[in-house]
Amino acid sequence: MLSQILERADVWRGDDLARAPLPGVSTGFAELDRELPGGGWPRACLTELLPVRHGMGELSLLLPALARLSSDELAWLVCVAPPHPLYAPALQAAGVDLSRLLVASAPGRDAAWACERALATEGVGAVVAWLPDAQASLLRRLQLAAEASRMLLFVFRPPDCAGQPSPAPLRLLLETAGEQFVVRLLKRRGGAQPVPLPLAVHRPLPLSHALACPASAELVARSPCQPLIA
Amino acid sequence: MADDVAAASGVLPGLRLAEAWGLLPALAIQERAAAREQAALARLACWAGTFTSEVCVLPPQTLLLEVSGSLRLFGGTALLFERIVRACAEQGFAPRAALAPTPLAAQWLALAGDAKPCLVSAQLPHRLARLPLTVLGLSAQQQLRLASFGVRSLADVLRLPRAGLTRRLGSGLATDLARALGELPDPRPRFVFPERFVERLELPVRVENAMAIGFAGRCLIDALCGWLAVRGAGVSECFFEFDHERGVRQRPATVLALGFAAATRSAGRIRRVFGERLQGLALPAAVERITLRAEAPAALPSRTGSLFGQQGESAGGDSLAALVEGLQARLGSGRVHALSVLAEHRPENASRAIPPRLPAGEKFPARRPAAVQRDALPGPRPLWLLARPQILREVAGRPQCGGPLRLLAGPERIESGWWDEAERGALGDVRRDYFVAVSPRAEWLWVFRSQIGWFLHGVFA
Known part of the structure; x- marks a missing residue:
């Protein structure tokens, strides 16, 4: 009897990861896959990403999964309201099929509307949106729209939202420890995982070969030396 | 003609106007406009193209659709009949419809208001026998002659020997009876669908608010889709023109161009884009006439329904083209784009925003290897x-x-x-x-x- 109840998908044990109704899309980082219910980015779910600042590798974190969706599942990617123009050569180099990419620069409330429309569209595999001033009610609507589809929905929000409650079933705080990219799972189905998780997201080059500034080599030499992690 | 409310107060056809106003002071009089009835019938004929390509227009008020070729597609007689009647009512008409194996029988049943479908020729004598004589549209002289034989209903006419009927009343009535019963062939001239679609709709009242135009616009869109279905074509753009009130300072017509990412004839898609565009439209003056024109239809072959549910153009879920159009309509076409890589050494030029290219009718898209590693x-x-x-x-x-x-x-x-x-x-x-x-x-x-x-x-x- 008890074992039957424990078998149910909507029952999880406190010490266990929740079983996801759909298998996730592998993130491309084995250590992160292990911590996520479903073994990857969850489908039909709103994933909230809170990077502490731009340019730390927050989009590179998603690229392995997005590239797999676009090249293996032939699914479309929809990017809504990116803060800066996306650069095609870098996306293509990361394996994203540009012929199945759609970018919508939508201001304010239109951005959430565009997400909702994209989630209701067949053939779309993932929606990546930057919604800096989304309210909880709006996120709730997006979560419902995501549940009705089978898609990945990533929403980037500012880090000060970390303290506020959110309807997103999966919330990740992206930060850096020294120069290492670190993910902190703020919320997931199956209990929070407070330990920060260092990930080797793709960076243009290993940090180890710092370059002397050709114009002022002596200045670089005098700058305080920071611990480097390759 | 008088509507139900007027009829309840005793206003009947044939009454003089002064008497009618005496009975019902609030009576509104509309003069019958033959030209507009004609236009409405032609528009309805285009609209009927959604259901069948064999349409026959019988002015002033009859439309015949030959539906035997469409039964399977629409899931049987009952469903198709119900759907046509409902769609016709959505167009703003109050149709009296009937379904019968011969066109004349269908006409007579419809005139008598008998909406029960008659599917088998063998039932025709029985069904027609119940109709009143008025449906035959006989002249007064012929009616008198029939009355003099003691004929009171269509059943009595059917009982008379045909040869005698021809001798006494001329061959017209006997031939009609034979055609209605399916004993003689009854070929009808087909409605010729126009080469270019230009349909106008006069609004009953002057409209200032853009949203109120929605209904009239949807009627025109449905007619356009019927016309496109018959031609096996789709449009990638069409134009709404709103003619403003005639007067001292008549303004030029407001033109609303609807563009689609791929050629379409889905009424739902065109309506959605129309609705979105209408929201952002500011009318400079009241509108009294709407025109919808489609200049260049492109061939759009119908698709065979797939085994496991519908896909693509007629899909229940939104297709990607609909998404692109929806976003473009609300955000502006420049704000929705795809990206492409150019062989350029200057970084700004190597990435270019291009209009989204949608795979046209791509069922199994070819797997393209990433060109650049x-x-x-x-x-x-x-x-x-x-x-x-x-x-x-x-x-x-x-x-x-x-x-x-x-x-x-x-x-x-x-x-x-x-x-x-x-x-x-x-x-x-x-x-x-x-x-x-x-x-x-x-x-x-x-x-x-x-x-x-x-x-x-x-x-x-």
């Missing part, structure tokens, strides 16, 4: 390229962005471009040394140094 790039390239390079402060020879930047890789020299110097908006000649830099807050940036100074150009997001 990561190492094929000339150097590290950021995921975000700022729209305009942002100037950076320089302190003691080092660029600053929230503190001194640490340069990790470079310089990568990117220079020249004199060939488009004269073009407007072009980048022109450049001479830049690019570096990958990390800020004290661990942001990965793409910066360059030119003759003027340091600039931030990209972010390795």
Whole structure:
């Protein structure tokens, strides 16, 4: 009897990861896959990403999964309201099929509307949106729209939202420890995982070969030396 | 003709106007406009193209649809009949419809208001026998003659011998009876669908609010879709024209162009785009007439329904083309784009926003290998390229962005471009040394140094 109840998908044990109704899309980082219910980015779910600042590798974190969706599942990617123009050569180099990419620069409330429309569209595999001033009610609507589809929905929000409650079933705080990219799972189905998780997201080059500034080599030499992690 | 409310007060056809007003002072009189009835019937004939290509128009008020070829597609007689009647009512008409194996029998049943479908020829004598004589549309003289034989109903007429009937009343009635019963063939002239679709709709009242035009617009869209279905075509753009009130200062017609990412004849898609565009439309004056024109239909073959549910054009879920159109209609066409890579050494030119290209009718898209591998790039390239390079402060020879930047890789020299110097908006000649830099807050940036100074150009997001 008890074992039957424990078998149910909507029952999880406190010490266990929740079983996801759909298998996730592998993130491309084995250590992160292990911590996520479903073994990857969850489908039909709103994933909230809170990077502490731009340019730390927050989009590179998603690229392995997005590239797999676009090249293996032939699914479309929809990017809504990116803060800066996306650069095609870098996306293509990361394996994203540009012929199945759609970018919508939508201001304010239109951005959430565009997400909702994209989630209701067949053939779309993932929606990546930057919604800096989304309210909880709006996120709730997006979560419902995501549940009705089978898609990945990533929403980037500012880090000060970390303290506020959110309807997103999966919330990740992206930060850096020294120069290492670190993910902190703020919320997931199956209990929070407070330990920060260092990930080797793709960076243009290993940090180890710092370059002397050709114009002022002596200045670089005098700058305080920071611990480097390759 | 009088509507139900008027009829209840005793207003009947044949009454003089003064008497009618005596009975019902609030009576509104509409003069019958034959030309508009004609136009409405032609529009309805186009609309009927959704259901069948065999349409026959019998002015002033009859439309015949030959539906035996469409039964399977629409799931049987009962469903099709119900759907046609409902759709016709949605067009703003109050149809009296009937279904019968011969056109004349259908006409007579409809005139008598007998909406029960009659599917088998063998039932026809029985069904027709119940109709009153008035449906035959006989002249007064013929009616008198029939009355003189003691004929009171259609059943009595059917009982009479045909030869005698021909001798006494002329061959017209006997032939009609034979045609109605299916004993004689009854070919009808087909409605010729026009080459170009231009349909006008006079609004019953002057409309100032754009949203109130929605209903009239949807009627025209349905007619357009029927016309397209018959032609096996789709439109990638069509135009609504709103004619304003005639008067001293008549304004030119407001034109609303609807564009679609791919040729379509789905009424739902066209309606949705129309609805979105209408929301943002400001009318300079009241509208009294709407015209819908479709200039260049492109061939759009119908698709066979797939085994497991519908896909593509007629899909229940939104298709990608509908998404692109919806976004373009609300955000503006410039704000929805795809990206492509250009073989250009200047970073700004290597990435280009292009209008989204949708695979047309692509069922199993070919798997395309990524053309450029990561190492094929000339150097590290950021995921975000700022729209305009942002100037950076320089302190003691080092660029600053929230503190001194640490340069990790470079310089990568990117220079020249004199060939488009004269073009407007072009980048022109450049001479830049690019570096990958990390800020004290661990942001990965793409910066360059030119003759003027340091600039931030990209972010390795």
